[in-house]
Amino acid sequence: MKFKNKCVMSGIEFIADTNTLLYIINKYPCVQPFLDMRTGISVITEMELLSFSKITTADDIVLRNLISKCAVISLNKPIKERTILLRRKYGTKLPDSIVAATAIECELPLVTADKGFKKIEELDLRLLEL
Secondary structure, eight states, X not given: OOHHHHHHHTTOOEXXXXXXXXXXXXXXXXXXXXXXXXXXXXXXXXXXXXXXXXXXXXXXXXXXXXXXXXXXXXXXHHHHHHHHHHHHHHOOOHHHHHHHHHHHHHTOOEEESOGGGGGOTTOOEEEOOO
């Protein structure tokens, strides 16, 4: 079974970037259309969220609760290979390349507020605007 089929079979409807989850926590109206959808995140997003240096215990609990409602997608060979290709082609930062590669390999849209993803032609991008 190919990896992307696992994403489809699990019912994931989109991949959320780190800022998307922060917008959900802060109840920004721009994320309202995505609240009832099954969310997937890259393992790198999980690590970014939980590794902020000034995170409080209360924030950690809120973040872990939100992450538990998402499908966390680990790195695998197709995502790693796609990450390498994206970095070479677009010069994107490694975390952004991993997130984009995850969305591309899962054949799902990436929901983000980061306009830097616009340059990745292969990506089905849903750009959030405040």
